[in-house]
Amino acid sequence: xxxxxxxxxxxxxxxxxxxxxxxxxxxxxxxxxxxxxxxxxxxxxxxxxxxxxxxxxxxxxxxxxxxxxxxxxxxxxxxxxxxxxxxxxxxxxxxxxxxxxxxxxxxxxxxxxxxxxxxxxxxxxxxxxxxxxxxxxxxxxxxxxxxxxxxxxxxxxxxxxxxxxxxxxxxxxxxxxxxxxxxxxxxxxxxxxxxxxxxxxxxxxxxxxxxxxxxxxxxxxxxxxxxxxxxxxxxxxxxxxxxxxxxxxxxxxxxxxxxxxxxxxxxxxxxxxxxxxxxxxxxxxxxxxxxxxxx
Amino acid sequence: xxxxxxxxxxxxxxxxxxxxxxxxxxxxxxxxxxxxxxxxxxxxxxxxxxxxxxxxxxxxxxxxxxxxxxxxxxxxxxxxxxxxxxxxxxxxxxxxxxxxxxxxxxxxxxxxxxxxxxxxxxxxxxxxxxxxxxxxxxxxxxxxxxxxxxxxxxxxxxxxxxxxxxxxxxxxxxxxxxxxxxxxxxxxxxxxxxxxxxxxxxxxxxxxxxxxxxxxxxxxxxxxxxxxxxxxxxxxxxxxxxxxxxxxxxxxxxxxxxxxxxxxxxxxxxxxxxxxxxxxxxxxxxxxxxxxxxxxxxxxxxxxxxxxxxxxxxxxxxxxxxxxxxxxxxxxxxxx
Numbered sequence: 001x002x003x004x005x006x007x008x009x010x011x012x013x014x015x016x017x018x019x020x021x022x023x024x025x026x027x028x029x030x031x032x033x034x035x036x037x038x039x040x041x042x043x044x045x046x047x048x049x050x051x052x053x054x055x056x057x058x059x060x061x062x063x064x065x066x067x068x069x070x071x072x073x074x075x076x077x078x079x080x081x082x083x084x085x086x087x088x089x090x091x092x093x094x095x096x097x098x099x100x101x102x103x104x105x106x107x108x109x110x111x112x113x114x115x116x117x118x119x120x121x122x123x124x125x126x127x128x129x130x131x132x133x134x135x136x137x138x139x140x141x142x143x144x145x146x147x148x149x150x151x152x153x154x155x156x157x158x159x160x161x162x163x164x165x166x167x168x169x170x171x172x173x174x175x176x177x178x179x180x181x182x183x184x185x186x187x188x189x190x191x192x193x194x195x196x197x198x199x200x201x202x203x204x205x206x207x208x209x210x211x212x213x214x215x216x217x218x219x220x221x222x223x224x225x226x227x228x229x230x231x232x233x234x235x236x237x238x239x240x241x242x243x244x245x246x247x248x249x250x251x252x253x254x255x256x257x258x259x260x261x262x263x264x265x266x267x268x269x270x271x272x273x274x275x276x277x278x279x280x281x282x283x284x285x286x287x288x289x290x291x292x293x294x295x
Numbered sequence: 296x297x298x299x300x301x302x303x304x305x306x307x308x309x310x311x312x313x314x315x316x317x318x319x320x321x322x323x324x325x326x327x328x329x330x331x332x333x334x335x336x337x338x339x340x341x342x343x344x345x346x347x348x349x350x351x352x353x354x355x356x357x358x359x360x361x362x363x364x365x366x367x368x369x370x371x372x373x374x375x376x377x378x379x380x381x382x383x384x385x386x387x388x389x390x391x392x393x394x395x396x397x398x399x400x401x402x403x404x405x406x407x408x409x410x411x412x413x414x415x416x417x418x419x420x421x422x423x424x425x426x427x428x429x430x431x432x433x434x435x436x437x438x439x440x441x442x443x444x445x446x447x448x449x450x451x452x453x454x455x456x457x458x459x460x461x462x463x464x465x466x467x468x469x470x471x472x473x474x475x476x477x478x479x480x481x482x483x484x485x486x487x488x489x490x491x492x493x494x495x496x497x498x499x500x501x502x503x504x505x506x507x508x509x510x511x512x513x514x515x516x517x518x519x520x521x522x523x524x525x526x527x528x529x530x531x532x533x534x535x536x537x538x539x540x541x542x543x544x545x546x547x548x549x550x551x552x553x554x555x556x557x558x559x560x561x562x563x564x565x566x567x568x569x570x571x572x573x574x575x576x577x578x579x580x581x582x583x584x585x586x587x588x589x590x591x592x593x594x595x596x597x598x599x600x601x602x603x604x605x606x607x608x609x610x611x612x613x614x615x616x617x618x619x620x621x622x623x624x625x626x627x628x629x630x631x
Binding site for chain 2: 054096099104113
């Protein structure tokens with residue numbers, strides 16, 4: 001079975017300076033599977049999700065590689081077609097629920113807009129669907145909530161609404177961009193459980209971006225560990241936690257705080273591990289530059 | 296209840312503002328050199344004549360006394376009598392106010408339409424040549440004052456291509472079947488589009504001259520605000536839903552970006568109303584501003600006073616409208 005989403009050798013640079021942000025990233029995601037993208041801040045994990053959805057900042061330029069969605073290369077598609085295809089088959093669960101809803105629109109239209117405007121549903125059908133979805137994400141009184149403005153709702157509520165909106169068009173792929181990071185710790189767990197529950201019910205493939213290995217272990221089947229825009233290790237969840245192959249992965253796993261020993265378990269990634277991975281990156285860059293200059 | 300309190304508070308501050316404006320102008324026009332009596336009497340008038348006339352207009356009393364007398368009249372709706380025109384100030388001012396209101400509002404509409412279009416174009420094609428062109432146009436619009444635009448327009452559309460009327464409000468040969476002085480408004484209501492066309496041909500140049508600097512400010516500020524909004528999370532999320540750039544700008548960004556611009560437009564609109572004084576003079580447009588200049592030249596103290604009060608009332612009204620619009624557009628304020 002071929003992958004539903006396949007990213008091949010994707011490289012991105014800062015426009016103008018040429019600084020590499022993604023270094024030949026290859027990731028395959030099977031239909032209905034969840035793959036975690038793990039790394040430190042600035043490792044490029046969010047960048048991958050944005051590249052797939054076509055929402056990279058204008059300062060970032062993809063210089064090589066392919067993003068195959070169901071066999072079609074998104075990067076070699078006319079922008080209009082790509083936009084519509086993404087709108088119809090993919091969705092984003094954003095990081096910060098406080099800023100991801102438009103403050104001057106009511107909540108309802110922000111769930112139904114894609115159905116009505118892009119997919120051509122009738123308003124009544126779309127509203128019925130939105131109510132059902134809000135029900136699914138355990139929001140009481142969906143009808144009342146749909147008439148509310150975002151500022152009238154809590155962060156947790158808003159994230160539930162954004163999750164409902166992401167599942168509205170029954171997408172086959174969802175990019176979840178650190179969807180629990182901006183929430184209270186008490187709410188984080190509920191939202192994570194909700195995402196897992198929705199994903200399982202709808203059978204949606206998901207790229208789950210996070211810096212939290214604990215979160216990954218709960219929701220993902222596979223994971224890719226990123227450092228400085230390079231995938232240092234890609235593995236099935238079970239194998240990874242049993243025996244991480246790369247020294248950086250081992251260090252990252254060791255650095256995860258344990259509830260049983262919160263201070264003792266906080267260990268920074270050691271210098272020689274970082275040196276190893278930096279050396280790998282430098283070697284990769286040399287090779288890439290030669291390849292760029294060559295043909 | 297809260298609403299009622301807000302209104303009462305608003306009315307009270309308005310009254311204080313108007314009182315302050317009236318007091319300042321009252322004192323200033325009486326302190327600066329030049330007096331109305333000298334303008335009214337022939338050169339061979341005697342000291343006695345001067346004294347009699349001063350007493351007639353109450354100018355022999357102290358400024359504070361005069362102010363109290365004037366205020367007493369105002370409370371009863373009497374704004375005094377114009378010295379140069381010898382008619383009640385209230386009647387004169389209210390007769391001219393519609394002309395100035397129509398001109399200012401037309402200018403405001405033009406400025407919002409033009410500035411809005413510039414901002415949208417510059418945002419849609421940001422970072423490209425279109426945005427650079429918009430920036431240049433806005434820069435020029437802002438740095439040339441309204442009266443210079445007026446002169447330039449006269450040169451273009453009055454002299455080189457005489458497409459529009461350069462002076463007056465309406466062609467004198469037209470028979471006006473109107474019951475108010477809101478000619479433009481009434482001509483539309485009565486479906487007399489021939490008169491509407493004539494009025495617009497007169498108002499075109501003064502309103503454009505007034506509108507251009509404001510259009511440039513709106514264009515620049517709204518574009519800035521739109522560009523910032525376009526980087527926000529909810530706009531990015533809308534992109535992933537499949538919306539195109541134009542739709543994202545209009546649907547997601549515009550309404551939120553308008554809010555900061557709106558406050559400034561209110562302030563700038565009061566400047567525009569101030570600008571009518573010189574623009575009306577330039578185009579011999581029979582409005583309040585033109586009358587104000589005559590009143591100052593003639594040292595017509597009661598008339599100056601009346602005009603200033605009307606302008607001050609206009610400014611506070613504009614601010615009120617801005618606040619109400621702001622609340623209407625911003626759901627976060629509406630519920631507060």
